[in-house]
Amino acid sequence: MIIAKGLSKSFIAGNDTISVIDNLDLTIDEGKFACIVGPSGCGKTTLLKILCGLEKQTSGSMLIHGQPPDPKKQRFGVIFQEDSLLPWLNVISNVKLGLELYRIKDADQIATKYLDMVGLEGFEKYYPHQISGGMKKRVAIARALAVDPEIILMDEPFADLDAQTRSIMQKELLSIWSKLNKTIVFITHNVDEAVFIGQSVSVLTKRPTKVKTTVSIDLDYPRSRLSPPFISYRERILGLLQEEISSL
Amino acid sequence: MLDLDVTIMPKMDRFRSVLIGVASLAVFVVAWQAITMATNSPFLPTPVQVFQAFLKISTIGDIDGYTLWWHIGVSLYRVLLGFAVAVITAVPLGLLMGVKPLVKNVASPITEIIRFIPPIAWIPLSIILLSGINRYIFLLWIGIFFPILLDTIAGVKRTSETQVNMAKSFGADNTAIIKKIIFPSALPEIMNGLRVGLGVGWMCIVAAEMMGGEPVGLGRLILKYANLLQIDVVVLGMVVIGLIGLAMNYLLLSGERRLFKWRVEIKA
Numbered sequence: 001m002i003i004a005k006g007l008s009k010s011f012i013a014g015n016d017t018i019s020v021i022d023n024l025d026l027t028i029d030e031g032k033f034a035c036i037v038g039p040s041g042c043g044k045t046t047l048l049k050i051l052c053g054l055e056k057q058t059s060g061s062m063l064i065h066g067q068p069p070d071p072k073k074q075r076f077g078v079i080f081q082e083d084s085l086l087p088w089l090n091v092i093s094n095v096k097l098g099l100e101l102y103r104i105k106d107a108d109q110i111a112t113k114y115l116d117m118v119g120l121e122g123f124e125k126y127y128p129h130q131i132s133g134g135m136k137k138r139v140a141i142a143r144a145l146a147v148d149p150e151i152i153l154m155d156e157p158f159a160d161l162d163a164q165t166r167s168i169m170q171k172e173l174l175s176i177w178s179k180l181n182k183t184i185v186f187i188t189h190n191v192d193e194a195v196f197i198g199q200s201v202s203v204l205t206k207r208p209t210k211v212k213t214t215v216s217i218d219l220d221y222p223r224s225r226l227s228p229p230f231i232s233y234r235e236r237i238l239g240l241l242q243e244e245i246s247s248l
Numbered sequence: 249m250l251d252l253d254v255t256i257m258p259k260m261d262r263f264r265s266v267l268i269g270v271a272s273l274a275v276f277v278v279a280w281q282a283i284t285m286a287t288n289s290p291f292l293p294t295p296v297q298v299f300q301a302f303l304k305i306s307t308i309g310d311i312d313g314y315t316l317w318w319h320i321g322v323s324l325y326r327v328l329l330g331f332a333v334a335v336i337t338a339v340p341l342g343l344l345m346g347v348k349p350l351v352k353n354v355a356s357p358i359t360e361i362i363r364f365i366p367p368i369a370w371i372p373l374s375i376i377l378l379s380g381i382n383r384y385i386f387l388l389w390i391g392i393f394f395p396i397l398l399d400t401i402a403g404v405k406r407t408s409e410t411q412v413n414m415a416k417s418f419g420a421d422n423t424a425i426i427k428k429i430i431f432p433s434a435l436p437e438i439m440n441g442l443r444v445g446l447g448v449g450w451m452c453i454v455a456a457e458m459m460g461g462e463p464v465g466l467g468r469l470i471l472k473y474a475n476l477l478q479i480d481v482v483v484l485g486m487v488v489i490g491l492i493g494l495a496m497n498y499l500l501l502s503g504e505r506r507l508f509k510w511r512v513e514i515k516a
Contacts (some may be wrong), residue, residue: 052417071419078417082410087510088432097428101418127510147418 002028002051002151002183006060009046010208020046022208023060028185028200033177035194036187037237038204039244044187045081047209048155051185052076064151075102077144077182081156083136085128091115091139092124098147114142117176134165138172145176151183158193170197174221191241195234196223203240206247213240293480298487301480310481311472312463320488322464323457326381327449330388334445338393339438342400343426346434352401359397367391367452371459384456391452392445399441403434436508443500450493 009021020043028034038044049055050062053069053076062069069076077098085094095111104110115124118138128136137157144152158166174197177184188194194201195217202214217233224230277295284294293301306316345352367390374383407430415429457467466485473481 049413054413054416071417072421073419075419076417078414080410080414082408084408084410084414086411086429086432088435088508097415098418101415101420101424101428129510 001030001065002026002185003063004060007047007050007057007062008059008208009043009050009055010058019208021050021057022210024210026202026211026214028183031181031183033174033184033186033197033199035198035201036185036204037189037191037194037201037241038209039206039241040189042204042207042244043209044189044204045155047204048078048153048185048187051151052078052153075147075149077147077149077152079137079140079144079152079154079157081159083128083133083140083160085136085139085143087128089127090124091120091126091128091131094128094139095143095146098143102147104147110146111142114146115139117145117179118142119172132165133161134169137161137169141173141176145180149182151185154184154186156188157186159188159190166193171222173197178221191234191237192225195230195237196225201233201237203237203244206244212244215240291477291479293483297480298483301478301484305469305481305484310469311476314464314469316469316484316488319464319466319469319485320492322462323453323466324492326384326456326465327388327446327453329381330385330453331392331442331446331449333385334389334392334396334449335442337389338396338441338445339400342397342438343404343431343434345397346401346404347422347426347430359394362390363394363398365390368455371456375459380461383461384453387456388449388452392449395444395448396438396441399437399444400434403437403441404430406437407433436504436511439500439504439507443497443504446496446500447493450489450496454489 004024004026007021007024007026008019010017010019012018024047036044036047046055050057051064051069053071053074064074067074086097089097092108092111092115095115096107099107099110112124115121118141120135120138120142123131123135128139131139140157158169161169170193173184186194186198191201198217200214200216203212204210205212215233215237219227219229219233281294281296284292302316309315310319341351341355345355367387370387370390374386378386411429411433412425415425420428453465454467454470457465458471462468463472466489470482470485473479473485
């Protein structure tokens with residue numbers, strides 16, 4: 001359960017105070033797949049950093065399972081937009097990194113299990129520069145899952161992938177989520193992606209951002225991009241987002 | 249097209265460049281021989297004379313009975329000691345200066361001035377203050393410390409912010425971040441600093457050994473025979489210094505290539 005109440009964050013740049021998040025309220029229930037969309041530059045990444053305890057809010061509260069987020073006390077599985085694999089480690093050592101930082105035993109066994117889950121059996125000894133962009137994302141996902149996180153946070157994880165790989169990754173993520181039954185917070189600027197994978201889509205306003213509306217997507221998985229309800233959800237959210245972009 | 253170039257060229261290139269290199273060296277030695285024969289100066293030894301000096305000094309030894317191998321061993325020992333002290337001090341300080349702005353602000357005014365004082369300028373002071381092996385270690389440390397320090401700081405700057413955030417998201421503390429992310433990120437630059445530092449150290453040792461002390465070391469060998477006006481041994485010492493410097497550089501470079509396959513791949 002993630003509860004944000006009156007969350008605000010501002011940065012000081014020189015003499016100016018830049019307000020990035022202003023009075024944001026958000027509730028995500030346990031085990032949900034929640035998507036967050038917003039105009040680019042609205043503060044999505046800042047929100048994610050507060051969610052995993054990398055940044056502290058200026059005011060308001062953010063509680064995960066009743067506690068303020070702190071990666072030293074809780075475990076998060078964060079998947080970043082940029083490539084975050086360590087190029088000097090092979091695939092299995094990259095997956096083991098979180099396990100080693102949390103001093104979890106049987107790291108080899110656990111890492112192998114999650115590499116199998118993301119379909120990278122046999123690639124343990126490869127180095128990041130030897131595998132494709134989609135495979136790197138799979139490694140990052142395996143690394144995040146391996147620590148058995150309380151929540152999984154994804155910041156535009158598939159933004160750098162080509163359309164085909166992206167669509168495959170969306171399906172695989174859904175299948176992993178259905179197996180693990182974990183809360184996923186998935187930040188994207190791609191409305192089609194959000195409607196395809198999310199149980200709910202929260203639309204953020206332009207900066208300083210807050211939640212404009214949360215739309216519950218009442219469609220069964222697997223979803224068809226061509227079905228009329230899918231298209232109507234997509235059009236509705238695109239419309240909400242459009243209001244924000246055009247008022248910039 | 250590009251693939252073809254990349255896969256076929258290296259083999260051809262390597263063979264040809266070795267061939268050209270050997271030919272160039274042969275031309276150099278022949279030219280050296282020709283010049284010495286033309287000038288006919290008693291102070292300019294021929295390659296053959298230098299080789300004869302090599303046979304003599306490496307088997308019988310010099311005027312004090314020390315063989316060439318002993319001189320080489322002593323010089324190498326001093327360089328490696330000074331090198332070790334420089335690595336142990338420069339790498340941690342460089343990491344700290346790269347990570348903590350406060351440490352950098354405190355240390356850099358001092359290091360920025362000292363690094364422009366050549367090791368040779370430290371010799372008089374070191375003769376007064378230090379003796380024995382400590383003097384050599386100090387002079388080498390002064391020479392080797394700064395290339396390693398500067399490259400370590402530069403290496404830390406290459407650390408990716410995403411990688412640091414990733415480690416933090418797994419609850420990593422500062423020590424873990426330095427160990428798991430910053431140090432490995434900086435390692436290619438640090439290795440480069442080690443290579444440059446070792447080269448500088450090898451040059452420093454000759455100067456340091458010429459300033460007196462024990463009658464051993466390659467620098468001292470050169471000085472002894474310069475005083476005797478036996479230039480063949482002087483040139484022998486110079487050639488040996490060059491060859492050993494080359495060998496050390498080669499060893500470190502091949503170590504770097506093996507260690508940083510993940511980075512070198514792009515060039516191939």
